[in-house]
Amino acid sequence: MTKIITISREFGSGGRELGKRLADNLGFAYYDREIIDAIAEKSNLDKSYVETVLSQGNFHNFHYTVGRTFSMSTPLQSTVDMLITERNVINELATKQDCVIVGRGADVILREFNPLNIFVYADMPSKIERCRSRTPKNENLSDRQLIKEIRKIDKTRSKHHELLSGAKWGDKENYNLCINTTGLQLEKLSVVLTQYAKLWLEQNKK
Amino acid sequence: MTKIITISREFGSGGRELGKRLADNLGFAYYDREIIDAIAEKSNLDKSYVETVLSQGNFHNFHYTVGRTFSMSTPLQSTVDMLITERNVINELATKQDCVIVGRGADVILREFNPLNIFVYADMPSKIERCRSRTPKNENLSDRQLIKEIRKIDKTRSKHHELLSGAKWGDKENYNLCINTTGLQLEKLSVVLTQYAKLWLEQNKK
Numbered sequence: 001m002t003k004i005i006t007i008s009r010e011f012g013s014g015g016r017e018l019g020k021r022l023a024d025n026l027g028f029a030y031y032d033r034e035i036i037d038a039i040a041e042k043s044n045l046d047k048s049y050v051e052t053v054l055s056q057g058n059f060h061n062f063h064y065t066v067g068r069t070f071s072m073s074t075p076l077q078s079t080v081d082m083l084i085t086e087r088n089v090i091n092e093l094a095t096k097q098d099c100v101i102v103g104r105g106a107d108v109i110l111r112e113f114n115p116l117n118i119f120v121y122a123d124m125p126s127k128i129e130r131c132r133s134r135t136p137k138n139e140n141l142s143d144r145q146l147i148k149e150i151r152k153i154d155k156t157r158s159k160h161h162e163l164l165s166g167a168k169w170g171d172k173e174n175y176n177l178c179i180n181t182t183g184l185q186l187e188k189l190s191v192v193l194t195q196y197a198k199l200w201l202e203q204n205k206k
Numbered sequence: 207m208t209k210i211i212t213i214s215r216e217f218g219s220g221g222r223e224l225g226k227r228l229a230d231n232l233g234f235a236y237y238d239r240e241i242i243d244a245i246a247e248k249s250n251l252d253k254s255y256v257e258t259v260l261s262q263g264n265f266h267n268f269h270y271t272v273g274r275t276f277s278m279s280t281p282l283q284s285t286v287d288m289l290i291t292e293r294n295v296i297n298e299l300a301t302k303q304d305c306v307i308v309g310r311g312a313d314v315i316l317r318e319f320n321p322l323n324i325f326v327y328a329d330m331p332s333k334i335e336r337c338r339s340r341t342p343k344n345e346n347l348s349d350r351q352l353i354k355e356i357r358k359i360d361k362t363r364s365k366h367h368e369l370l371s372g373a374k375w376g377d378k379e380n381y382n383l384c385i386n387t388t389g390l391q392l393e394k395l396s397v398v399l400t401q402y403a404k405l406w407l408e409q410n411k412k
Binding site for chain 2: 119121123170172173175176177178179180182183184185188189192195196199200203204
């Protein structure tokens with residue numbers, strides 16, 4: 001069976017970079033946006049539309065969103081289909097080779113693979129700083145606006161997770177390791193995290 | 207300023223052993239029961255009494271406990287004194303030398319030292335197994351009784367923490383790292399944890 005590491009992360013915590021570095025250090029495949037692309041291709045839908053539905057929290061608002069984007073006869077069914085396709089895509093990717101998967105509820109979807117589940121988080125000032133340095137457009141937002149944006153994205157991730165598992169996103173009981181990146185250089189942290197992942201994968205052989 | 211690592215842990219998670227190994231690996235002092243001993247000495251009270259009050263959750267039940275153990279004129283005041291002594295003892299120990307402190311709300315009490323705060327937890331079956339192997343008397347308890355005991359002790363730790371900080375014990379936001387020991391050998395895990403602690407202490411110099 002393939003070795004799977006899932007990274008769940010708060011927006012602005014550096015989880016994506018940490019996941020990418022971890023994959024590189026271990027020689028594992030890395031999947032993030034690749035999943036959106038594959039869903040779009042399989043569903044014959046526009047990538048940005050798939051991303052809107054899956055990443056921006058419109059699970060509770062199917063008709064409205066779909067109605068504004070496309071004209072469909074059964075919008076709710078389409079969204080459910082998209083979520084099923086997402087599940088299938090993640091399963092297919094995980095079966096192919098050892099990999100690190102960021103987000104998308106992979107920790108729940110791939111439960112049978114006995115994945116190493118890592119949650120990455122950070123203190124709010126640290127997340128604000130990372131958001132500002134990463135995205136120039138964020139320069140124009142006040143701290144308050146940025147905090148609102150961060151919370152909104154995290155709420156969506158939480159909702160997505162709850163839809164799949166019923167369990168609460170970010171509750172440490174659902175993860176093997178929860179790591180606060182505040183005050184740490186991600187490059188150096190990824191070296192230690194790689195050692196930890198090697199140990200965990202070695203001691204939890206399938 | 208001294209370097210401080212605090213370990214908060216669920217009962218049966220192996221947090222104490224992990225803390226001891228971490229201290230040994232780093233060449234730091236290690237404080238656990240030493241704190242109870244020092245409080246008893248300073249308060250001129252029996253060690254087991256101090257432990258009962260501080261470790262077994264009688265914060266909500268001052269009169270009853272003290273009434274059964276000693277005859278005191280102001281039992282509530284004595285318990286408050288004991289908690290103040292605990293705070294002072296922990297501060298004194300932390301000022302003396304680099305150390306790992308297990309439990310006792312040290313993560314909150316030593317906030318000014320900017321400690322590295324680690325929370326150690328585990329899945330329930332793993333905690334039951336560790337409790338059985340560690341304490342022969344637990345052999346006679348059913349799983350259900352043992353789970354009840356584990357939850358009771360953790361509830362006390364949670365109450366102690368809440369009393370000191372108002373913040374919830376075990377909420378990942380209050381820690382730098384939360385580590386689930388399920389399926390991991392503590393000796394090997396402590397090696398990786400030592401690397402992490404060195405990195406954190408290096409990057410968060412005071």
